[in-house]
Amino acid sequence: MIEARSLTKVFQDKKRGAVRAVDGVSFRCDPGHIYGLLGANGAGKTTTLRLLATLLAPTSGGATIAGYDVVAQPEMARANLGFLSTATALYGRLTAREFVDYFGRLHGLPEDMLAARREQLFVRLEMNEFRDRRCDKLSTGMKQKTSIARVLIHDPQVMIFDEPTTGLDVMTARTIVAFIRECRERGKTVIFSTHVMTEAEKLCDRIGIIHGGRLLAEGTLAELRERHGQNDLEDVFVQVAAQAGGAPS
């Protein structure tokens, strides 16, 4: 389970002064569900997810990942978390197997369990063909599979995806989308951010619209459509942002 409570992050900017990148964001996502964080570029999606992944510390408010507090128990929170984004690159000089093993070991897996999990994942993701190839020699699709194996190696309860399909070709993006669905089917708690409305419509059980660092609307797709009298999620999104005082960029 993921729970964010009045999560706030203020950055000090030399030119702009104090910037509230995330402003009192609260939501909850239960196991077996996908929560979509929908927002334009710079809306605060990445910062929110980085706060949940303990990469950044909140200025105020808090969150729990699988019951572990992100501020008080960041290591335990990360132990139950798989984080994937287009910014999480691979170590180019390691092979796919070495890369996955490295993260498995850091998550404290004993060697026999690590080997069993790795073999299982490599079969499932069809990675055996390139398992001993260096990551910098892999195609984009192979790299994505290796990243997926990396986030699954310790079998986390919670998965966070930060714009996971940005910049990917259709086929690779489909692999990722299928993988996110599979995570839900396996009972994992999934949160993912996107600015692609169709992706959110297809995948999410609940959607939160974030704009200017604030969570402006939240609900199931049906609830949002009904509440805002719009059939199309994009129209809902534009209306919410306009009501907040500015169209999304």
Place this chain on the structure above:
Amino acid sequence: MSLRNIGIVYRKELTDSLRDRRTLISTIVVPILLIPVMTIGLGVFISGMMRRAEHDVPPVMVLGGEDSPRTVQALEHLPAVRVVPPSADFAQRITSKELRAAVRIPPGFDSSLESGEPSRVEIYIYESDMNSEVAGSKLQAFFLSLRQRTIEKRMAERNVSMSLLRPFEVTRENVVPQEKVSGAAAGALLPYLVILMCLTGAMYPAIDLTAGEKERGTMETILTSRVSRTHLVLGKFLLVLTTSLVTALLAVSSMWISSRIAAGMLAGQLSRNAPAAQLHLALRAGDLVVVFLLILPVAVLFSAALLAIALFAKSYKEAQSYISPLMILAIVPAVASLIPGVELNVRLALVPILSTSLVSKEIFSGTYHWTLIALIFASSCLYAAIALFTAVRMFQREDVLFRA
């Protein structure tokens, strides 16, 4: 503190670095190849220059001497020089290196040798030009020998013993053991080289493991794993320290071997002026162990400081520009230790790098000031601890890790 996680990070960074061409070049190839090339190359170059200067028959000019045919003829028959016809522009020709030296024979020189009248021979050279100095020395040697023969002849004519001219002898002798003499030569250069190598060996991996990771996008990946940031930085630090020490050790071994080869080459050339023993490093294992222990905190200081600085940068290039001033800051004290007269005292013992360089110099020459050694070790450890603490703190700062 989990040593297991630090070990996992260290092993991964080691594998990664061993596959990185740039790290291999800076850690292994540079000390192994560059130092012998420099040392032996320099030896070959100097010995070649000296051999050429000694074997060359330089053109020299004899000015005057029209009434002293005996001396002029003897000069013309001298195999070591080639006499060219006199001209008034001899000074310009020496300056343009067309002519190596000239000698002015005063009027009536031959007859003054017979009569005993005092006279003065002048030799003109291009000072600091090795070829000209060698030519001048050859001319000077000829006239000194002529003077000696004239003295001997005059004394014999007057039935006076030569010993009358030498009432006593003056000799100069080295009472310091040979290890101190060679230690002074080795001790001056070696710590400087080791300190420099510790720094250059640590530089590339320190950038690659911090700014390089940020640039390649793997920093975020690793920070989302379970490993704590302290364990992560300590694992990275140990790898940088390893490369720093490996580079320094390879540099010392390489210098030791190549200096022996270079000494062998120069021995023949310099045997008349300097004992060849001064050129090779007569190092004792005990000294090396103590010096290694003293260098260790300096390597820690470099590795941690480089990590902390490079982490601040967003890219490899930016990190290089931050690190350049540190290079100068570290090299200046190391060079300062080479200045003659800079001797170790309590105040200098507190100056990082310089103190280690100076004390190593003393140790190699067999002098152990244990109080100062302890003070230097303690102060170096303190500086190293501060640098390591700073590096660990830097890894906790999100404004550094995610600097936009």
